[in-house]
Amino acid sequence: MGKIIVPFGSQHIALPEPISFLFETENEIITKVEAHIGYVHRGIEKAAITKFEYTQLPYLTARVCGLCSITHAGAVVHGIEKLMDIEVNKRIDYLRMLVVELDRIHSHLLANGHVAEVVGYENLFMQTFRAREDVMDVLEAITGNRVQYDYQTIGGVARDMDSEIAEFAKKKLKKLKDNVLKVMEFHDSDYTFGLKTKGIGVISKEMAAKYNTAGPVARASGLDTDVRAEFDYLPFEEVGYKMQLRSEGDVWARNMVRFDEILNSIEMCENILNNLPEGEYKVKVKGRPKGEVVVRVEAPRGECFYYLRGSGKKVMDRVRIRVPTYANIPILKELFLGAKYSDAQAIVLSFDPCMSCTAR
Amino acid sequence: MINVILTILAPFFGGIVYGIERVVKARMQRRVGPPLMQPFYDFFKLMDKRPIMIHSLHALMGIMYFIAEWFALGVLLLGNDLLIAVFFHVIAVLSLVVGASSVRSPYSVLGALRELMHMISYEPLMVLMVVALYLVVGSFDIKDILSYDGYPILKLPFVFIAFLLTIPMMLQKSPFDVAEAHQEIIGGPEIEYSGPFYEALYTGKWIEYIYVFTFVFLFGGSHYWLGALLVIFAFLFVNLLDNSTARLDFRRMVKFAWGFLIPMAAFNVILLALFE
Amino acid sequence: MGVLVALNVVVPWIVALIIFLSKKDVVTNVLTFLMLPILIFTAYLAYIQPHPVLVETPKWLDLLITLYDFGLLGYFLYQGIVRKSGLIAILATIQILFLIIVLIMMPHSQTPNIYVDSVTLMFYLIVAIVGVPIAIFATKYMDYGEKGKHSFVAIVVWFLGVMNLAVSVNNIEWFFALFETTTLASYIMIGFRGDKEAINNSNLALWMNQIGGIAILIALMIFIKVNGVYHFSDLLKHPTIISMAALGFLSLSALVKGAQMPFHKWLLGAMVAPTPVSAILHSATMVKIAPYLILRISPIIKGTLLAKLLIIATGYVFVVAAVIALTQNNFKKILAYSTISLLGLMMLAAAVGTPIAVSASLILIIFHAFAKGFLFVEAGVLEKVFHTKYIEQMRRLIEKAPLTLMFIFFGFLNMTFVPFGTFIGKWMMIEEVSNFLQHGSYILLILYVGAGSAFLSILYMKVLGVSVRKAHGIEKISFVKLPKRFNFVSVWYYVWLLAITIFIAPFIADFIVPIAKSIAGEPEIYATGLTLHMYNSTLYFWQIFGALILLLLIHVLPYFVKFKADIVHPYNCGENFPRHMETWNFECLAKYEGYFVAFSIALFIMVVVLGGGLL
């Protein structure tokens, strides 16, 4: 008695992309969940080994997801460079890192703003997005587009950065930092926001480890995992990377971890801009990718994993993408049981889910 | 006379208030916001849509909501007994709830049930407020209240505060916009309405603005400037609150109303009864 | 007058006897139908007589009643032994003992034993207009696979006579006999189906009501001991010296009969009986004895601590029963809880005791009788024709049983909305009580009324919400053909309710006000045309009429209005997931039910102990 089946998705205003949960609720308490995650399946992995040559791959994988397009492209580029034994110079590394971190900032701000939106805090959403526009401006100036950067190419980056842009970026980052601190304060201390987020969707450290969560979700539960520290692909430690941890494991902690990382990233970006090494922005490329390689990179949502395999042809043999949301879906499903329907949106979006790469 | 005009033109004035609100809200978010007359543009647009519906009952209830809301306002302004006006408002809620429950859409049904939670939160408080005004003025008659020579607000500060905090419940504003809850149930009771039928609901909401702010106005007694001041204050306060809070759970709303607002108002009334 | 009273009482008995003996369909049907005009006529005749009057009764009747009393209690005792219920047996024994004591103590009194005043006459009318149709309904209802139709109808009809007698007696000892007779009647009717649950519930009803009986006996003893009187009319004559303790016990018996918490279980148990039983228990008879009793004593207790405590206790039940009703999923149970709740309100109004409050109480009694009779009849139709008992089965009722739903809708509207009587009762209460808020119990009262009516409204809307749900695109509704007798009864109630509501102002001013006046003095209510005035508050006719039209449109129009518009599917996130929608069951409130009841016990004890001045 009292059963109401509530669908959440695939088209739902709180969701930017198609994913659907079918909740069975009683008095708005969720008693059963069914999840459908395959809406965005387009067949990218197959296309990557039939339709696209390896030189085109960064452009394709960037479109796995628009939010961390840069990490996907970066992962493929890194993998292929390994397979082809290309060494890039420091300047390229630094430029890549700069865009990766800027991307993380914009993605995290978006995620946090979206959480604010779905808990019904429209103004906080607006203020968060207002702050985000600064980093979008920087990204647009550096890469030429607001969302899809297409910045990393095999053996370098697509374009160099001149000092004018660097100055512009520094100025904007400074403003951004002020704004972020302000917005963070709202997230941190707001009472009603706390009511909707604190103690909601709690993941303990044990749970996080058991379900192999990734990224800010794991770090908000105190699980110290971050690919930037676990895998050498770019010299993050050189520019001041520090792992950010929280222990509460709830929606609020996930937001706060993201804010901590934003601040850390801003610092890293400033360091990069101040110490940009001289050099060419691309190096010569020869040969064809051959062999197999695994690549792990830290996307804004957590560990992004690539498995690449080539056999010296133009087209790769296997491109396997495993994205952070893919790793987080199993625990997400567990979290719903016993939660209120009115908290479900915040729980979903605190994971900052990215279905388009989960289903590829 | 003025109340006849106000009643007849209520949708118009309500639309203007709503328009102002949208602009103010946008400004509070550092946006430009829509033009002032936006609600009327929406109104005309909706009238111009090809009507679609789920079934006639549902569509009809939307229209009945509008009529009942208007009628309730008429009773408030043209009748003389405030208490009756409060109970008339329930008819509007009834048609809204029946309409929303009559479609097999989970969001609409949840919205209807949440609307009931709204009612349980604000209705007793409205009764209490009317009784409190009676205690001060000695009459349930709106005309007597409006010609009362004192300052009801001075004697009923807590009742006023309690009512101020119930306005978000009645007007579906954050933190108590649980029945509308855009990101959860996408408008709740109104989700299945479209075109002209939705327009009825939309306009009904405007009338509710007038209905609610009339009650605020009463706290000024015969000092109309004070009443107007209170209305402006309430309007700003409600909007600021709307913009600075997240939506709460409906359970919390009911608890807040019953655990805090009603005792506070009752306390005020008891004090008053003891000293009068 | 004596003849008329006798007619009102005896006609049903004779009819019952004939039905019981003949056991023929034709006889049963014709007689019940005939009873309607006859009883209305006799009640009307009685009503137009000058009143109040006291009617002398022959001496042998006294003796007969006493004998009957012992017979009845003996029967209870016997039932207690047969059914192996020690509680019933013990209570019956106590009653017998107390009765003997009372008889020994009882002084001789010249006061006549029958007292017919306007309240009595009002009840005659209610019984005739509301009660008899239920008997008519029962004649068809019992055709749907129930056994013992004729005896059942006979019991129902007999019971109406008992009720008429009960509201006419003056002698409290007689009243006790009739009180126990109603107990007996409920005992028989609840146990009518004879299965295990029915037996259990009838036992429950029996012992709970016996407590009420004992309370009356104790009250009687105290009255005789302290005041030396045992007639209602004598009590009213010298109100100042009446023993509060006795009144406390009398109220206690009213609370028991009125199924107020914590004694609400017996009325809920009545659910297992055939639905006409519930209808008769809830609307015309039985439970209405409770507010009747309080009305009788309200002039005496008005303003006393007892009255205030009664207000607190019954008001509490008003709210809490409505809250608990939210957690129920059986339609009849929901109705039963709402009865409990509204009985609380009636008693509360009666306990306030000012003229206007008494009027409110009377209005509530009348409207509740009509509406509950109506609703239970519809519940019976649902049960028998549509096999629907639970809320979740009521989903999409509008497609299956549109007409019945319309009647239910109207019944619900009557229970809370403007401009129906229940609303007017509440409105009067609030306005009246606003005048003397100095005492805390009155501010509580306002909260009670505000909250209780809000809870009841959401209760009804919740139930309606489930039943009006309709698949998309269904425009044509198939009307199931219902038996004529069902339709007759439904329409009967419907028309009465509608008529009274339209003419509510004159109805109150010309019918209720005189009654209230005879109890508590002149209330300040009058009507000009169809507009109702109270003090300087006015319920204009355009308001009454407007609200009525609105509500009629809301509950009738959907069957007739068809918009010409395209049909689309309800939004389901664009998916075609299965839909399944019931309604909230407010489960966590159910957790508190125990606490609610426990608190009500505390209030109960307070009423008896503090209010009765036993300390």
Next chain:
Amino acid sequence: MGFFSKFRKKSPWILHYNTGGCNGCDIEILSALAPRYDIERFGMLNRGNPKQADILLVTGPVTKNCKDVLRRLYLEMAEPKVVVAMGACAHGGGIFRNFYHVENGVNNIIPVDVWIPGCAPRVEALIDGMVEAIEIWQQKSKEKEYLRDHEKVIKTLGVEDDG
């Protein structure tokens, strides 16, 4: 054009659906709601509800899993309505052209009125597209636009259920 239609263009309400794009466009839509661009200036609201929406804003190449949803949403909208396909992949599939699980653009499922180029388009481009869409919308009539096999679609896409 009646009296009411004059006001049509001042109040376009949008419904957004992502049919499998990369979210790049969707986050630009979010940005458009935010203070910097604030499309509420044009009276636009993101209703999230097909019943009350006038503009269906579709992003993505339409995957096979999404196409029925898209069709249902389109059918649930009241005329006059316009469809705006945003981004390269909504036009012929963009980079996802001819993948095995995509339908190569929105126009293969529902009729599109405006295409916005870019990957992802700037918010300014989105606004331009919206302005264009509003112009088209204003000229549209209230008549039902039959979508290929409208009747059949509504039958096969509908839900019959338990009661």
Next chain:
Amino acid sequence: MLKMFIESFKNLVSEPETIKYPFSPSPEPKGYRGVIHYNEELCIFCDKCENICPPGAIKFVVVDYESGKKEYNYNPYLCIYCGACVRECPKADDGCLVQVEKRMPPLGRSVPKGKELGYFINRIENPKEVEIKWREIEEMNVKSKEEYKAYKRAKRVKKI
């Protein structure tokens, strides 16, 4: 809550931050990756751009097998503006293929034209046909290339 309350009030009295586009300009920044412009005179028809283009938004169709003349067809609505073609083009520095800092206007009531956009878009009148026509171009691209190859082979055979 309180902080935001105050902030909202402050916002109310301060200037909104909105760019009033399209009523006031909001130009693309320097280096914006906009539409691809083509200059046929400089092109050496090496097909590099066609081969790199991820979505296949550049398609050359051989129109005259005799001279080997190719038509540059570019679909700006399919283009993802990645700029790969320009990076690949050997004559890019001369301005054969440039990515300008301008957006393509949306495709609504009419088709925006321009000589530098290639042949495809200039030939289409009805906006709704862009997708269909592009499908034809793609087929023609494959077909013409095969036929051209066959033709050349045949010519080579003839020569021998």
Next chain:
Amino acid sequence: MVNPNMQIEEVTLDNVVDKIKEFYDEREWNFITINATDLGGEIQIDWLFSKYRAKNIIKIFRANVSYDAFIPSIVPVIPSAWLAEWELADLFGLDVENATTGVFIAPDGPKAPLRVDTKL
């Protein structure tokens, strides 16, 4: 060229669950995913793990299986592995224990698209 950090351990389908159970400590190792590669004629399945708090350590259990092999489920050991397993069933058409198909591929989509012999 093989990435030097990959520690590959060949397993068979019969012992893979036991091996993983023996090896896996949820506090030390992060289960990345299950990856399949169609080598043409047979499918190479990798169970990939990475070590927490260490640099560049990746552990791979690798099995080469035929197209119609029955893949045992490791969900009892690693509760979050179901998604990857379902994907194997969906995209490679493998027979995986307790797997639900149709998660990614629509009813009218192709079957086992990631096999090399599925031409799309």
